[in-house]
Amino acid sequence: MYIRKLGEQEILEENIRRAEVIFSYDRCLILQDIMKQDAKFIAQLHEGFPPMKEFPTLTWQNHP
């Protein structure tokens, strides 16, 4: 695949690398637990794709 689909652990590792660039190393250690939860949720969103016709739900489009 041109763009690999990342699993939960890979998502976590990617986010840790990005966090180390944006935040301090100490802060990354503090964030580890919540980043695991975050990786779990993001991995769920990577399962499948929304239908191609779907617009995103943004504030001004929020009504059926």
Add this chain to the structure above:
Amino acid sequence: MTDPCDLTISEASQGIEDGVFSPVQLMESCLDRINQLETRLKAWVLVLREQAIECAEQATREIELCGKKGPLHGIPIGIKDIYYTKGIRTTACSKIHTDFIPEYDSTAVAKLKKAGAIILGKTVTTEFAAGDPPVTVNPWNAAHTPGGSSSGSAVAVASGMCTGAMGSQTGGSILRPASYNGIVGLKPTFGRVSVYGVIPVAWSLDTIGPLVNSVRDAAIILQATAGYDENDPGSARVGVPNYLHEIGHLDRPPRIGVVKDFFMENADLAVRTHTEEVIHRLSLAGAEVKRVSLPVSFAKSMAIQWVVMNVECAAYHEEQFRTRADDYSEQLRKRIELGFLTPAITYIQAQRFRRVFRRDLDFLTRQWDVLITPSTPTAAPKDLSTTGDPMFQSPWTLAGLPAITIPSGIDDSSNMPLGIQLVASSFAENRLLAVAHWCEAVLDSRLRPPI
């Protein structure tokens, strides 16, 4: 005789109309209750004593001269300290906003004032209405969380410090504290009530609504605050029905869809048993009750909520956060930091999945008068480091659907209140309130903390 401050808005309004007491006496009753309890319960950021008494005196004069404007005239209301109040400090219980004084009222506050309500003060919120625990104490048992983020509003109403209060919900922050404190909480459809002048958590999730002592009171406040506002981009151009008229006119017993998937599975034994008993009582009273299944799209709802809230929250706070991260409480800080780390495409895909979810839930809720679930997985947890778990409210908030919690009983093991949650389709607050009113009458569970 019941203290005036322990009456519902509707009862207090009738008391004023019948001349049993004046708005000043009602206000003094609330202030006396605040004097008795506030040191212990910590529900208020700011109590506007002098201003409230002046407003009550003015309301008394107005009512004597011209009669009442409506059921909110002369009624003391608490306002969660994320709502802009003109000339009055609005802190969001945060170091970031310690000295912030808005130059205008939020639309909701302006509407309440126009209806004659008196702003008694600003109630405690968790910091920026996020997940860090509040200072507020649960009047049922100080060892149990009062819930959040509308902690102060819930506790103030439950303990009689005001007759009604306003809150907000981005995940579960109206219904959860309402249920934990044994009162009614209403989260209207997204866009039903303007959020202009309310400090946001996440723009596409935030909804504001009342915490009160009865379903009728919820209808009274919704009637005053609902409606299109050009200042709020999410505000809906949908007509406002006469909620108060419809609330007592359910022409047949309701059709109630029971959602057992996920909700009963994640509730503790006490909540499961209690909810089954409640459903049975509603069925005996004539409700058509049938189990319904959740759509497949429900499985992603927690993940969608998580990503959307983190990213939108981070976007709002970015400017301040870059230089003042240390001034943020820990849980909020972590959620903002996650927002910074989330790729834009992940957020957009979440919002696209969300549209599928909204459509599926809209289809489900239109087949029934309401859906019913327990309000919370457990009674208020015995844990002051948390505001509880929003998992039972978040899906409906995500879908933008209206939901209400009504007190339904007491958990025998903890002696803490329990509630049931009713959910309706978009902009069907009239039906939701009518059914909730019917259920409230059947259950007859007006709860009061042992204060």
